[in-house]
Amino acid sequence: IGCFAETEPEAGCDTSNLQTTAKLEGDYYVINGKKTWISNGTIADAAFVGAKDLNTGAESFFLLDREASPFDTNELHKIGWKADPTSEMFFEDCKVPKDNEMTVMMGKAFTDPKLKESLPLSEGMMTLLGQMSPFTALMTLPRSGMGLASIGIAQAAFEASVKYAKERVQFGKPIGKFQLIQEMLYHMNVLIETGRLLGYKAIDAIAKGSPEARRLSSMAKIYGGEAAIKVTYDAMQIHGGLGVSEESPLERYYRDARMMTIPDGTSEIMKLITGYSILGKGFSAYT
Template identity: 70%
Template sequence: MRYGICRGKRSRNRSTDLLIEKEVSPWETSPLHKIGWNASDTGEMFFDNCKVPKENEMGAILQNAASKGQMPAMSPGYAKLFTIMTPTTALLTLPRAGMGLMSVGIAQAAFEASVKYAKERVTFGKPIGRHQLIQNMLYEMNLLIETARLLGYKAIDAINKGDPDARRLSSMAKVYSGESAVKVTYHAIQIHGANGLSQELPLERYFRDARMQTVPDGTSEMMKLISTYTILGKGFSAYA
């Protein structure tokens, strides 16, 4: 890992985001073993006595790049967001909407496996898909996925249009889809019975990966507070 982005203190009352170059400002890391996303390494980062040049403030870097038209591979709408909100706020709209749609992908895979299994597995003389309680689970799973997908697409559409509502929509998409993926993958394991709990099938992985979705890039709680701040407006921040 050569670069890190971290939130640091700018002055007594203000924090800021910093791009930290390992060669210029050395820091230590240690691996963080986690419940899911095991295809992607995560490290804890330790910045003891780490000094960072002033020009490495993310806001300054992004504003400088935007003013020179040097923002990489960015739709005009996304670039516009950098001119109407702070660079970090604008930057985070995309990964949050993306996390929302990633949650939809995990949930969709678990749902499709469940539909297939519900047609194949027979108990009490009929496929479990003919039991009403299984049908209710499939209905709930499908509804959560459809709703989460629409919210994710709406957030991406707002980003592409440079609509300031992208902040609210991407925060809502991240919470709703992440929490929906947890519920959907829980039901998917239930539908698969003991097979769902085994490591022979990917259901337990979907469940563990879904559980990851509610913390990185902003916890569900912070996403709810940010969404509601955008609804109520200035003077109503619950976290500042």
Template identity: 45%
Template structure:
């Protein structure tokens, strides 16, 4: 995948911001979850750099997915928690076509790119097996009444709106619903976790939560097509990607998009671990010479570099497939996510072990890379699920139990 001058200028400006404004304090920033006010501040900063979910900014950032993969990698190279908050706010884009009530409630936030979103898929009793969620939506007049629970939701406690997967009882089918906190309040509870310490994560509880029927995603898509005649004119994605959205189940298309971003995140974590390990190995001396001069240390650096580059190449291939609505998009996004996240754990572990005892110290970033890398392997589908998806796409035979 080739990047042109504008892509590299974007990378340089983003890296300058991250290294000057985030990196000096990132060890402290990551010790506790960011507040909503802090998250909005970051969204404002990133919007100035061309990253955001308001319609104007999103058209540029997602209209060319090369910007998206650069952003995901560069932000995660410095602070993965920030990238999680950012990327998981994408449902805010869909709120622009939800009911008037939701649009009115979020008007200024949507226009200024300050709406924080969340995606509720995982449930306590069924994980991310979303084909028949336990959360149900019952039609009542011109509203839907939602009951159920979602767990391990990024941005749960700070979001302005969430997009959830629920079972539409009236149509006896899975659908997605946009729920905004102002008009349809729901409860949340914080969940602590191993990595991504700066990213708020929690549970969501829906107890007779009412949402307008216009907030059902299939209805919103139908209204978009009626309004614009062509969905591609309304959504901030390449036309080919909109075709993918329409030809697949929307949730599958969304997951392909998210998994490609997760793979880019994993590349960013690996790049940071490799860079720090290389610098440490050349500066640190034992027995009168840099540890980089020892064969086993060079072997670790070799493995780290190989992991970074192969993960990046596979991620870029997934971006190409996704951008062109290739039939193999789902397979490659799952392949890239599974491979890059697995290699990120291995790469970070090599870094920790290269540092020796210092690798275990919170005075150094390697232990954070390792925790963040391990956390990468679970969300948006575990490595085992990625293998089953890829296997199905290759053989057209399901191995799901």
């Protein structure tokens, strides 16, 4: 099990402000710092850790084998995603072989055919890694995935609502016959179908190595996460009192949906990335 460790207490979306450092000493980098809100951190066997290289001043990533390069963790508790442990991570003079630095690993991947074949990266992703920074390229995958995972949550809530609308009888007829319920189901269905198509388009762009992958994956994450919140909210309304009961899965869908707009880049940051991608150089909100 692996984890991707970028977020820090003082560097959430502002990854330029990383406090975790890596200093090259002989054949090893020595890493010191703290990460937070890291998925799978407590159970990870390996970690891909972002740190500022004190020798170059630039950010890089390092692959840590937990057994060879031990680090400590502390679990954090969330309102949703209960099946996914989230943690703080602590690095104190953590030694990592210099060959585990990302640019070294990527250089070998591009020049060694056997290693390239063994990597779990598509040709499209390898193309993106040559077009943009490794962090920017790699983040297209979780952001697209988060968008589609959000749609999965929304789909479950929608299907439960359709079933309930057919079975629940009020005023002598199934509530699905009321026009307000039908309108809610219509809007829920549209959000799901459009979010799914946007997610598929983002994945297709990644597979083809298209520079549009960054914009589309950001849009897919925004749309999917916001759609899931709206759909699960409406699903709870359709279910009435049952919708807010802990005996119903809807409360879990709602909590999980609310989580989706924050990890791997908040909706607000995704909108800034989308705007910059549309307008081009000179329109970054960060400068």
